[in-house]
Amino acid sequence: MNSLPDETSFVHYLQDSLTHMQGECPPAYAQLCALLAPRQVQLSVDREELWMAFEPAAISVQSGQAANASVHIRLPRQVILDMLDAKLTLQDGILAGRVSLQGDLHHLTLFYEGWLTYLRGAVRCPSIPDLLERYRYVSSPVE
Amino acid sequence: MELIPKVISLTDYVRLPTRLEAGAEQHKEWHHFCIVDPAVQVIVNLSLMRPPGSAPAAGDWAARLALLVRDTGWDGDLDTIPNREVRARRGSLDLQFGHNSLAFRDGCYHLSLSLENRPITLQLVLRPLTYPLIRRNTQIAEGKINWVVVPRLAASGTVIVDRRVYRLDETPAYHDHNWGQWRWGDDFAWQWGFALPAEAENPWCVVFDRMTDRRRSTALELKLSLWKGDRLQRLFFQDEIRLEQSGFVVQPRLDKFPRPMSLLAPERTTDVPRRFTVRAVRGDDWLDCCFTAEDIAQIVVPNETNLGVTIINEVGGMLRLTGRIKGEDAAMEGRGFFEFLT
Numbered sequence: 078m079n080s081l082p083d084e085t086s087f088v089h090y091l092q093d094s095l096t097h098m099q100g101e102c103p104p105a106y107a108q109l110c111a112l113l114a115p116r117q118v119q120l121s122v123d124r125e126e127l128w129m130a131f132e133p134a135a136i137s138v139q140s141g142q143a144a145n146a147s148v149h150i151r152l153p154r155q156v157i158l159d160m161l162d163a164k165l166t167l168q169d170g171i172l173a174g175r176v177s178l179q180g181d182l183h184h185l186t187l188f189y190e191g192w193l194t195y196l197r198g199a200v201r202c203p204s205i206p207d208l209l210e211r212y213r214y215v216s217s218p219v220e
Numbered sequence: 221m222e223l224i225p226k227v228i229s230l231t232d233y234v235r236l237p238t239r240l241e242a243g244a245e246q247h248k249e250w251h252h253f254c255i256v257d258p259a260v261q262v263i264v265n266l267s268l269m270r271p272p273g274s275a276p277a278a279g280d281w282a283a284r285l286a287l288l289v290r291d292t293g294w295d296g297d298l299d300t301i302p303n304r305e306v307r308a309r310r311g312s313l314d315l316q317f318g319h320n321s322l323a324f325r326d327g328c329y330h331l332s333l334s335l336e337n338r339p340i341t342l343q344l345v346l347r348p349l350t351y352p353l354i355r356r357n358t359q360i361a362e363g364k365i366n367w368v369v370v371p372r373l374a375a376s377g378t379v380i381v382d383r384r385v386y387r388l389d390e391t392p393a394y395h396d397h398n399w400g401q402w403r404w405g406d407d408f409a410w411q412w413g414f415a416l417p418a419e420a421e422n423p424w425c426v427v428f429d430r431m432t433d434r435r436r437s438t439a440l441e442l443k444l445s446l447w448k449g450d451r452l453q454r455l456f457f458q459d460e461i462r463l464e465q466s467g468f469v470v471q472p473r474l475d476k477f478p479r480p481m482s483l484l485a486p487e488r489t490t491d492v493p494r495r496f497t498v499r500a501v502r503g504d505d506w507l508d509c510c511f512t513a514e515d516i517a518q519i520v521v522p523n524e525t526n527l528g529v530t531i532i533n534e535v536g537g538m539l540r541l542t543g544r545i546k547g548e549d550a551a552m553e554g555r556g557f558f559e560f561l562t
Contacts, residue, residue: 104527105527108527160480160483161479161480161483162479162480163475163476163479163480163482163483166482166483166486167483167486168486193484194527196480196483196484197484197522197527197528198527200480200481200484200522201522201527203271206300209480
């Protein structure tokens with residue numbers, strides 16, 4: 078069963094990181110919007126379901142199921158941590174069957190560019206390392 | 221005080237700018253050390269730059285410790301130290317980055333370092349064996365970079381990597397200090413390296429540096445510096461120097477630091493040459509230096525000018541030097557590090 082997401086869930090991490098990015102690295106935030114608007118992306122992290130809606134000037138993150146997601150990504154929380162620790166690349170994760178990406182080729186290509194843009198912004202935001210530490214050490218998988 | 225420590229204390233001090241200096245917002249500064257023991261090689265970099273973000277407070281500095289170790293493989297990390305835990309004062313040669321410190325006292329550098337998230341610590345005393353060389357205002361894209369290099373030191377103390385303990389006794393080591401104003405991502409790249417003999421009685425050591433545009437097609441600075449004992453023996457410049465390279469370093473695993481940056485630079489290949497040769501001639505003096513790369517670790521730096529990255533390839537290897545300088549044969553074979561920016 079999904080429990081209500083607490084402050085250390087992935088949905089909160091993602092919401093908070095994007096809020097910080099909007100203030101601390103506006104070019105990356107704007108580029109992310111420009112790349113992926115007006116699409117929705119569905120994410121499953123362990124058993125936590127969330128979705129992102131991209132608009133021309135804003136990104137929202139919510140728990141639950143998107144009505145019309147063009148990309149679906151499913152991965153365990155441990156894979157996120159392994160990628161941060163350089164034990165795994167996204168490509169490795171896909172090839173090993175630990176990351177599932179679904180969508181048509183055009184949308185997957187856009188998603189990959191968006192993923193890189195998010196990372197480029199995240200590494201320039203002074204607040205994000207603390208969010209990641211919170212996610213790494215305080216959060217536990219949603220059961 | 222002996223003369224070498226006195227000259228160092230007068231040249232190697234922290235240069236943090238006052239708010240009045242041009243380009244103060246782009247100021248960058250680091251003290252860099254390398255230890256080249258046959259069993260363990262260490263790279264230490266204590267750096268200061270203005271923190272990212274639109275309006276950092278006056279006097280705020282982003283302090284980072286890079287500590288990379290190569291023994292059974294590469295390990296290490298880059299730790300960011302909160303501004304409230306940083307003590308760095310213009311004019312001083314003491315740095316306190318959280319629990320990490322660099323101090324210059326009793327004629328030696330004292331390093332005490334410990335990473336936050338990796339089991340690596342070191343306590344070293346580094347005794348300078350040469351006078352420093354100072355180079356001011358080298359062009360770096362639109363900015364300037366300054367350099368103090370003390371190419372040869374003797375390091376004693378302890379390096380601990382996981383459960384492996386290395387006790388060093390007068391191990392060859394290198395130090396430099398850079399400061400200046402520029403932005404990561406600007407139109408520049410550098411190739412730089414040094415090598416030190418394993419035998420204390422061999423008097424020769426060498427430092428190479430080349431500053432270019434980012435495509436590496438135009439050399440802004442090219443220099444080869446040779447020391448004999450504690451003195452600079454010969455400098456070669458620009459047209460006196462020829463470079464050759466062959467092959468590329470190929471390795472099954474390419475470690476990148478800080479680790480999350482490997483998501484942004486996942487490539488497992490580089491354009492770092494396997495063999496890099498520097499030949500210098502002036503009059504009757506000549507020098508051949510052939511560096512053979514063994515392996516690479518990468519430090520990945522976010523650009524300030526765009527959303528890309530700059531990759532600093534830290535290349536460990538062996539250098540063989542032969543030549544004739546001022547009527548005397550010069551020969552040395554030893555371990556060193558080269559840096560190639562991508």
